[in-house]
Amino acid sequence: MTVDPLYILIAAAVSWINFVTIDLIFRLPERGGVSGAREIARQIEDGGGALHGGYMMGNIVSSPDASAGTLLAACGVYIAGIPGGILAALLVYVGNRICHDPGYAGTTGALAATFIVYGLSLLGFSAAEFIAGMVIAILTIQGISAVYASRLLSTLWRWRRA
Amino acid sequence: MNTEEAALIICVGIAAYAAVRILLEKNTLRKLPFLNVLSFAVAGSIALLLPHPLSIIAAAAYFIGSTLESNAIASTYAGGIREE
Numbered sequence: 001m002t003v004d005p006l007y008i009l010i011a012a013a014v015s016w017i018n019f020v021t022i023d024l025i026f027r028l029p030e031r032g033g034v035s036g037a038r039e040i041a042r043q044i045e046d047g048g049g050a051l052h053g054g055y056m057m058g059n060i061v062s063s064p065d066a067s068a069g070t071l072l073a074a075c076g077v078y079i080a081g082i083p084g085g086i087l088a089a090l091l092v093y094v095g096n097r098i099c100h101d102p103g104y105a106g107t108t109g110a111l112a113a114t115f116i117v118y119g120l121s122l123l124g125f126s127a128a129e130f131i132a133g134m135v136i137a138i139l140t141i142q143g144i145s146a147v148y149a150s151r152l153l154s155t156l157w158r159w160r161r162a
Numbered sequence: 163m164n165t166e167e168a169a170l171i172i173c174v175g176i177a178a179y180a181a182v183r184i185l186l187e188k189n190t191l192r193k194l195p196f197l198n199v200l201s202f203a204v205a206g207s208i209a210l211l212l213p214h215p216l217s218i219i220a221a222a223a224y225f226i227g228s229t230l231e232s233n234a235i236a237s238t239y240a241g242g243i244r245e246e
Contacts (some may be wrong), residue, residue, distance in 0.1 A: 001167040043191040061194045062233040065224055071202055072225065075209035076218045087218055095226035099233050116207035131206040132169035135176050135199075143180055146192060150242025 007125055011133030015070050018116060019109055019137065020156065022066035023092040025106035029157035030103035033101055037062040044146045052157045054148030057142060063101035065091045066109025067141075071134040072111035085114025170210045177203035191239055194232045201228040 024031075028050040032038030037058030044054035060067055069092045076084030089110035096106050117130045141149045163171075180200040186203045207226040209217050 002208040003163055003165055003227075004244055005168075007165075008168070008172070023197070034235050034237055035240040036238075037219055038245070039240035040191050040194060040236055057195055061198045061209070062229065062236060065239075068202075068225060071206060071240060072218070072222050075206065075221050078209055079213050080215050081213065084215070084218055088222060091219065091222035095222065098226060099230055106200050118168060123202060126165045126169075128166045128169040131210060132165065135173050135203050138202045139176050139199055142195035143176070143183065146195060 008129050008136070009134050011120075011129040012136040013123060013133075014021060014116060015113070015130060015134040016137035016140065017075075018113055019065070019067040019070045019134075020141075020153075022069075022109045023056060023105055024156060024160045026066070026108070026122040027160075028059045028103075028105060028151055029053060030158075031055055031064075032058050033103070034062050034099075041051065041150075044150050047147060048059070049147040049150035051150075053153030054146075056153045056157070057146065057150060060138075060142065061072070063099035063103075065104040066105045066112075067134070067138050068092060068095070069106040069109030069111075071138070073110040074117050074130035074134055076110075076134050077114055077117045077121070078131060082114060082118050084111065085118065087115065091130040117151055130137060135148035166210055170207060173203045173206040173210065177207065191236060194236060197228070197232055201225050 040058035041054030072088035073085040076088035092106040092110045183196040205221040208221040
């Protein structure tokens with residue numbers, strides 16, 4: 001199969017919407033789940049960012065959330081189809097417990113992503129495109145500008161709360 | 163170039179970019195989001211390079227281990243667990 005950059009960009013957009021939506025549903029920007037996440041948020045706010053977006057970024061760093069679930073589910077589906085995605089969801093669940101995370105954002109994200117990636121693979125997408133797409137999606141949140149990403153997430157959080 | 167190779171090039175390229183951002187950022191806690199990006203890119207690369215059922219466990223173990231370390235580093239900087 002030849003490369004179509006458009007497919008990778010669509011996969012990135014779908015992954016981004018999947019993990020941001022599930023993280024917002026599970027109220028990740030509300031507060032830092034562990035003291036480390038709160039401290040990361042404080043540092044991001046000191047650097048000119050927004051506190052609630054910082055909480056979400058701190059929570060993503062501190063425990064496997066829906067973004068990690070989406071990535072690992074894409075890896076699982078790439079290797080072994082739906083059973084691979086379910087195995088990834090189980091591993092994310094174990095990872096959440098190891099990281100003292102009481103939530104289910106990661107597990108939910110992994111299960112949702114398993115079915116999204118599998119469903120779109122029937123329409124001509126490859127799970128490999130979702131692996132690259134999720135890495136691009138997390139890059140836009142965590143890897144370019146903490147200030148702008150945290151402000152964007154805070155804006156989305158205000159809409160979620162409204 | 164096929165889709166798998168293109169995906170791998172994207173993962174490795176983003177991993178290298180994240181490593182440079184980690185080196186350039188002075189504040190330890192603000193390094194951690196970039197380290198998170200690096201972990202995503204490496205976990206994705208593991209699955210793309212080794213399409214074997216055990217690779218799912220390897221990628222998840224690497225990723226969760228890296229997350230737990232970031233969690234521990236950040237919590238230590240925040241003052242660790244205090245007696246309430």
